[in-house]
Amino acid sequence: MRKLLALVNRELLAYFSSPLAYVVLTAFLFVNGYVFYLIVAFLNDPRTPGMAPLKLIFGGTIFFWLYLLFVVPVITMRLLAEERRTGTLEVLLTSPVSEGQVVAGKLLAAFVFYVFLWVPTLAYVAILASKAGIDYGPVASGYLGIALLGAMFLSVGLFTSSLVRNQIVAAILAFAILIVLFSLGLVENLVTSAGVKGALGYMNLWNHMDDFGRGIVDTRHLVYNLSLTAFFGFLATRTLEASKGR
Amino acid sequence: MIEVEGLTKRFVDKDVVANVSFFVPEGEVLGFLGPNGAGKTTTMRMITGFLSATAGKVRVAGLDVDRDPLGVRARIGYLPENVALYPEMRVEEYLRFRAAVEGIPRGEVKARVDEACDRCMVGDVRRQLAGTLSKGYRQRVGLAGALIHKPPVLILDEPTVGLDPRQIVKIRELITELGREHTVILSTHILPEVEQICRRVLIIDNGTIVADGTPEQLRTGLAGTAEVKVELEGPPAEALVGLSALPGAKTVRDAGNGRFEISVEGGADIRREVFSLAVQKGWMLLELSSSMPSLETIFLRLTTTDVKAEQEAPAEEVANA
Numbered sequence: 001m002r003k004l005l006a007l008v009n010r011e012l013l014a015y016f017s018s019p020l021a022y023v024v025l026t027a028f029l030f031v032n033g034y035v036f037y038l039i040v041a042f043l044n045d046p047r048t049p050g051m052a053p054l055k056l057i058f059g060g061t062i063f064f065w066l067y068l069l070f071v072v073p074v075i076t077m078r079l080l081a082e083e084r085r086t087g088t089l090e091v092l093l094t095s096p097v098s099e100g101q102v103v104a105g106k107l108l109a110a111f112v113f114y115v116f117l118w119v120p121t122l123a124y125v126a127i128l129a130s131k132a133g134i135d136y137g138p139v140a141s142g143y144l145g146i147a148l149l150g151a152m153f154l155s156v157g158l159f160t161s162s163l164v165r166n167q168i169v170a171a172i173l174a175f176a177i178l179i180v181l182f183s184l185g186l187v188e189n190l191v192t193s194a195g196v197k198g199a200l201g202y203m204n205l206w207n208h209m210d211d212f213g214r215g216i217v218d219t220r221h222l223v224y225n226l227s228l229t230a231f232f233g234f235l236a237t238r239t240l241e242a243s244k245g246r
Numbered sequence: 247m248i249e250v251e252g253l254t255k256r257f258v259d260k261d262v263v264a265n266v267s268f269f270v271p272e273g274e275v276l277g278f279l280g281p282n283g284a285g286k287t288t289t290m291r292m293i294t295g296f297l298s299a300t301a302g303k304v305r306v307a308g309l310d311v312d313r314d315p316l317g318v319r320a321r322i323g324y325l326p327e328n329v330a331l332y333p334e335m336r337v338e339e340y341l342r343f344r345a346a347v348e349g350i351p352r353g354e355v356k357a358r359v360d361e362a363c364d365r366c367m368v369g370d371v372r373r374q375l376a377g378t379l380s381k382g383y384r385q386r387v388g389l390a391g392a393l394i395h396k397p398p399v400l401i402l403d404e405p406t407v408g409l410d411p412r413q414i415v416k417i418r419e420l421i422t423e424l425g426r427e428h429t430v431i432l433s434t435h436i437l438p439e440v441e442q443i444c445r446r447v448l449i450i451d452n453g454t455i456v457a458d459g460t461p462e463q464l465r466t467g468l469a470g471t472a473e474v475k476v477e478l479e480g481p482p483a484e485a486l487v488g489l490s491a492l493p494g495a496k497t498v499r500d501a502g503n504g505r506f507e508i509s510v511e512g513g514a515d516i517r518r519e520v521f522s523l524a525v526q527k528g529w530m531l532l533e534l535s536s537s538m539p540s541l542e543t544i545f546l547r548l549t550t551t552d553v554k555a556e557q558e559a560p561a562e563e564v565a566n567a
Contacts, residue, residue, distance in 0.1 A: 006346035010332065017334040087330035091391070094294040095347045096320035244298040 003097050007105025008112070011079070015113045024074055028067065028117050035063045036124050057124065058142035058213035065206075068153065069182060073174035075113060076157025077167040079106045080236070084243075085165040099240040103233055107151075107158050114150045118143070138215035145212025148225035149205065153178055155232035162239040181205065181228075247272040247399060247429040248293065253302035255288050255453075262288050264453040265302070270446075272398070275425035277444030278433040281549050285453040286433040287327055290401050293431070294324045306399055320349070323397035323428075327404050329388035333377025337368060337387050340376055341394060348395035362390035365423075367416065382413040389417070393424065400430045406439060418443055437545060451549040464544050474508040474536045476520055480529030488527060492519050504532070 015021045039056045042048055057064070083089035092102060128134050160173035185204025191197050201207065208221045248270040255263040263285040270276050280286045291297040293304050295315045304311040304318075311318045331340055341359045350358055363369045366386040371379060376387065385405060393400060405421065406414045422443050424430060434440060440447055441461050449457040449464075457464055478485060482500060489506055490498045494516045497509045510516050517534055524531045 002352070003347055003349060006343055010335070010343050013339070014332065014334055087326060087328045088332060090291075090296055090326045091324070091330060091344075091388075092347075094296050094319055094322065094324045094326075095344070096316045096349060097347055098316060244296065 004101055004105050004108070007097065007102060008109045011106055011109030012112060014078070015109065018078075020074070020078075021113065024071060025117060028071060029120055031063060031067050032057075032121055032124075035061060036121075056213075057121070058145060058209055060210070060213060064209075065182060068149070069175065069178050071117075072114075072150070072153040072178065073157050073160075073171035075110055076154055076161050076174060077171035078161070079110060079158050080161040080240070081164055081167045081170045085167075093240065099237045102240065103158065103162075103237045107155060107229075107233055107236075110154045110158065111147075111151055114154060115147065118146060118150075135215070138213060141215045141217050142209075142213045144217065145209050145221075148212075148222065148229075149209065151229045152181075152225045152232075155229040155236075156181070159232040159236040159239070162236040247274075247307060248431065249303070249305040250289075250293065251303040251305075253289065253292055253304060254300045255285075255292060255297065256300040261300075262453050263292070266450070266453070266455055267302075268448055268455065268458060270429055270431060272429055273425075274446055275421070275430045275432065275444045277440035277447045278431055278450065279435065279437070279440055279447055279545060280433075280450040281435060284450045284549070286450055287403055288453075289450065290324075290403050290431065290433060294322055294401060295319060296324075320395070321398050323392035323395065323400045325385075325388050325392045325400075325402045325405055327407070327433075329384050331376035331379070331384060331387060331391075333375065335376050336373055337363075337376060337379070338372045340387065341390055344391040345394050350395055358394050358396075362394045365393070366390035366420065381408045382410065385409060385413075385417065389420070393428075396427075398429060400424060400428045402430065403433045404435075405432065406434070406436065414439075449545060449548050456548045457544070472510045472514070472536060474510055474516055474520060475533060476506045476508065476531070477533035478504050478506075478524055478529045478531050480504065480524070480527060484527070485529065488523055489520065492516055492523065494519075510536075 036057060039061070043056075080089070083092060093099065097105075125134070125139055156177050157170070157174040160177065161167075161170040163173065164170050181203075182205055184200055185206055188197055188200040188204055191200065202220065203224065208218075208224070211218050211221060250266060250268050253263055253266045254261055266285075266289060268276075278286050278290070288297060292299045293306065293311065295304075295311045295318055298312070306318045307321045309317045309321070332343075335343065338359060341362055342355055345355045345358055363372055366389050368383060368386050368390055371383055371387075374383075376384070379387065385408070389402070389405065392402075402421065406417050409417060418439060421430065421432060425443065432440075432443060445460060447457070447459065447461055447464055448455060476489065482504065485504070485506065486498055486500050489495060489508055492508070494510050494514045495508050496511045499507045499509075501507055508516070508520075515536055517536055520534060521531065523529075
């Protein structure tokens with residue numbers, strides 16, 4: 001456990017000592033602030049039907065997805081690719097830590113950084129709570145959805161970072177896989193076969209976030225998110241193990 | 247302490263390391279010599295478990311590197327050829343991180359970091375960012391990291407490459423000192439380094455071991471020859487025949503003007519016999535000296551095919567003589 005904590009701490013130090021972290025954080029806040037403003041302005045229009053504004057923030061707009069699809073590969077691209085490129089991976093993997101611990105440590109650190117990105121958005125909750133009554137249940141489940149989705153996306157990014165030495169290539173690969181995962185649900189409407197439609201519907205991330213935003217914590221969504229997180233984490237571990245043969 | 251048995255590593259269709267076996271007993275400092283690309287780094291990486299072997303076994307302190315990789319890693323301090331540090335970490339932070347990863351109890355970390363800094367002479371850069379260190383300091387910080395957990399085995403891959411002469415001397419002194427408490431495998435292609443530090447030398451070429459022994463054994467036994475230089479006043483043809491007939495003389499080369507170079511089998515000293523012969527024949531002896539081939543000569547003979555061909559050449563001269 002102490003080794004894992006040491007790995008997480010080192011990774012967080014790397015995040016917060018790089019300018020990239022602050023650029024990502026600033027851009028994230030700017031985009032989210034703008035989206036919040038748009039949502040509030042939209043809901044203030046008397047012609048708009050009554051809606052919960054936070055539900056729109058939690059995956060209700062395309063901005064949420066676009067930004068997440070871009071920002072996650074940027075967060076994860078460095079994680080293993082950079083260690084491989086500089087050679088620090090050789091020191092790390094000849095220390096008494098397993099490949100699984102290295103992957104877990106990196107994923108946890110990336111997750112902590114991701115959560116850190118979202119923390120300032122609690123201000124929106126506070127602003128809305130001060131102006132109108134809000135239901136905290138859907139807020140909590142919305143944040144849970146964001147956390148689960150983040151873990152899954154980060155795991156994909158960590159996996160692609162384990163494949164290559166070049167961070168940009170890792171980011172592009174992650175982006176490609178994430179686009180596929182994201183769009184799987186969107187092609188749901190294009191197929192006619194009930195079985196395929198059902199399967200694709202199960203994988204529809206937009207629906208997942210819609211449910212979470214409404215306060216529904218569906219175990220199917222939990223299982224989907226967590227199993228994909230574990231699967232890509234496993235692939236990253238196996239990639240590290242397999243690189244011994246090179 | 248380190249047992250390597252039939253170790254082979256195949257990349258695509260080439261055996262980079264082919265059926266290498268050796269044993270390093272506890273407390274030995276082994277010099278691992280070889281030209282660039284001979285398979286030194288690959289062998290060391292297989293011992294540390296960073297690379298898996300295509301065939302063969304590695305055991306460190308009785309533990310199999312395939313079956314108990316973490317156990318082996320815990321017993322090894324490894325300094326890779328290119329010392330890579332995390333540029334954003336301060337030296338002290340880096341060493342504390344290495345200590346934690348090595349599983350050193352929290353209470354002991356500070357003392358270990360202090361000790362490693364002292365030993366590797368990096369105390370003056372403790373607060374400096376690793377990314378701003380000079381090559382010499384990076385090398386020493388890497389070494390400090392490798393020995394922070396006081397491993398029984400140290401594997402150092404070309405630890406003095408790229409250092410200035412003062413730093414080289416310091417690092418060599420440190421490795422010599424470390425050799426008193428640890429089993430050390432030191433890879434290098436700097437021959438004086440091996441002569442100074444190592445009790446035993448292993449020469450690897452094209453992925454196979456071509457020599458194994460103490461530097462003295464290599465000079466006498468494996469090189470096969472010592473050289474005796476003679477300068478005398480006497481009939482050259484008769485002298486050549488007389489010298490060639492001496493017991494132990496392998497080849498004799500007439501270098502002209504009464505000078506002869508005798509290669510001696512097994513490195514034996516035949517100067518007394520040469521002297522007696524000269525007295526007996528009434529030749530005036532002007533110079534008589536014996537020299538052992540340097541480790542450099544042996545290294546070149548064992549690892550360069552051109553020189554291997556040259557080795558055959560003196561034999562022909564004997565035939566002529």
